[in-house]
Amino acid sequence: MTLTRRAFLTTTSALALAPALGFASGSGVPFDRSVVIAQARELASRPYAMRDAVPQPWQDLTYEQYRSIRFNLDRGLWRDTPAPFNIDFFAPGLYFPRSVQILSVEDGNATPVGFDLSMFNKSEDVPKLPSDETLGFSGFRLRTEMHRPGLTDEFCVFQGASYFRAIGLDEAYGLSARGLALKTGEPDGEEFPEFIRFWLERPAPGQQNMVVHALMDSPSVTGAYCFDITPGEDCVMEVEATLFGREELDHVGIGPLTSMFLFDQTNHTRFDDFRPAVHDSDGLMIENGAGEVIWRPLANPTRLQISSFVDRNPRGFGLLQRSRSFSDFADLEANYHRRPGLWVEPKGEWGKGTVTLVEIPADQEIYDNIVAYWRPATPYAAGEQVDIAYRLTWGEEPNRTALPRVINTAMGDNTFGEGRLAVVDFEDAPLLDDIDKIDVITYSPHAEVTDGVLQRNPDTGGLRLAFGFEPADRDHVELRAQLRRDGKPASEVWLYRWTTT
Numbered sequence: 001m002t003l004t005r006r007a008f009l010t011t012t013s014a015l016a017l018a019p020a021l022g023f024a025s026g027s028g029v030p031f032d033r034s035v036v037i038a039q040a041r042e043l044a045s046r047p048y049a050m051r052d053a054v055p056q057p058w059q060d061l062t063y064e065q066y067r068s069i070r071f072n073l074d075r076g077l078w079r080d081t082p083a084p085f086n087i088d089f090f091a092p093g094l095y096f097p098r099s100v101q102i103l104s105v106e107d108g109n110a111t112p113v114g115f116d117l118s119m120f121n122k123s124e125d126v127p128k129l130p131s132d133e134t135l136g137f138s139g140f141r142l143r144t145e146m147h148r149p150g151l152t153d154e155f156c157v158f159q160g161a162s163y164f165r166a167i168g169l170d171e172a173y174g175l176s177a178r179g180l181a182l183k184t185g186e187p188d189g190e191e192f193p194e195f196i197r198f199w200l201e202r203p204a205p206g207q208q209n210m211v212v213h214a215l216m217d218s219p220s221v222t223g224a225y226c227f228d229i230t231p232g233e234d235c236v237m238e239v240e241a242t243l244f245g246r247e248e249l250d251h252v253g254i255g256p257l258t259s260m261f262l263f264d265q266t267n268h269t270r271f272d273d274f275r276p277a278v279h280d281s282d283g284l285m286i287e288n289g290a291g292e293v294i295w296r297p298l299a300n301p302t303r304l305q306i307s308s309f310v311d312r313n314p315r316g317f318g319l320l321q322r323s324r325s326f327s328d329f330a331d332l333e334a335n336y337h338r339r340p341g342l343w344v345e346p347k348g349e350w351g352k353g354t355v356t357l358v359e360i361p362a363d364q365e366i367y368d369n370i371v372a373y374w375r376p377a378t379p380y381a382a383g384e385q386v387d388i389a390y391r392l393t394w395g396e397e398p399n400r401t402a403l404p405r406v407i408n409t410a411m412g413d414n415t416f417g418e419g420r421l422a423v424v425d426f427e428d429a430p431l432l433d434d435i436d437k438i439d440v441i442t443y444s445p446h447a448e449v450t451d452g453v454l455q456r457n458p459d460t461g462g463l464r465l466a467f468g469f470e471p472a473d474r475d476h477v478e479l480r481a482q483l484r485r486d487g488k489p490a491s492e493v494w495l496y497r498w499t500t501t
Helices: 005-017 033-044 063-068
Strands: 085-090 101-106 109-112 139-144 153-159 163-166 176-178 194-201 210-217 221-230 235-245 252-259 261-263 283-287 293-297 305-312 316-320 341-346 352-359 370-376 385-395 406-413 420-426 438-443 453-456 463-470 476-485 493-499
Touching (some): 033 194, 033 210, 033 221, 033 235, 163 385, 252 316, 252 341, 252 385, 293 305, 305 493, 316 370, 406 493, 420 493, 438 463, 463 476
Parallel strands (some): 101 194, 293 493
Antiparallel strands (some): 085 139, 101 109, 139 153, 153 163, 176 252, 194 210, 210 221, 221 235, 252 370, 283 293, 283 316, 305 352, 316 341, 341 385, 406 420, 420 463, 476 493
């Protein structure tokens, strides 16, 4: 459906007046994606204005009080209807001082969802809180029938700034995605755009996907997003984004991913912890425009480090969790072995740029310290309309190639030689069946590197490569290794940045 100018003006006027009108229910106003794009364009034409905060009693809630305010599942949007999805809502307050508007779209018309405190159960410790239909929510989660016939399970959450996360079957929430990253890692600080309004399209009976629209606002940029979400063994999102810069965007991150990496066998000596490893993701995978497949194990450095992988029209990149056994973590509560990986697959040509990896020092697992995104080489001009599309796949191994994968990396002192020792395990694969036909390539631009020793790992069935390097007085060393057969790649390219602790 294409909106006329009159219909658009009616829609935006109605939404602007919605708080004053008390979010009263009714027949709604016409809606399609062009409404969100038009609102983003209009927002970008005027100076940024921060939204009002919710009343102070909501902001003053303690962590335990806020945590006790839980949505009553019986009040879910579209619950007990033929719609195959239903929606839970999150209350505002505490870490979420500015609420978002949420609208339900049915038969091409959008109607605001009014806040009602009776939607939530809360403990007796929660003080009296002022509220009316205009208060808004901090976010929402999507539910559908997945594991249990006749019952719904959550699979996707949107809450906070432009963050969202999802899971596939039998997975536990881990890393997050964002609508956009701005100025990540810069000395003057990062800018966090916010989704300020959502439209949820009610799905027809039997429909397998759920469509969510979002309006984004920020001092530097506005945006209109459409998420077409299909849950399943992997949760797949088709993302369309239209951006309008209030100013030139010279450091923008497309398809940004945020995760946590504390330690594993590369740096366990820094942490006195009974667990062998603690992380939501253990590596950055890149399939670049030339078809090369790169695996870069993550690190928790002692100082901020940024790695840029120059590319043209990348085929994809993602943060993955390849440690999939309970014994990899021995954590009965966090279930790190069930955290999903997330793969970003560009649609169309993204041109020149870099896959950028930001690794931030962290001393506790409560901090997300890993960021990965695509940074275009050419800045976006102020006022320019930028259209971007990509697919997000959340799952156990959301992107597989024909090449044997790196499944583990370990570092330590070279007990029987000089310097340090790197140990890289490759999975069992037919391409690696004949070890005598495999060539080993090891390289560093900074340090002397040994040729390496290749052996069969009896536990995994795959091959283990061990090689030494001598950092001397350097505080960091870039390392590269790959297995080859008949002059062709027989494994992913393993890259690593060793740093002093």
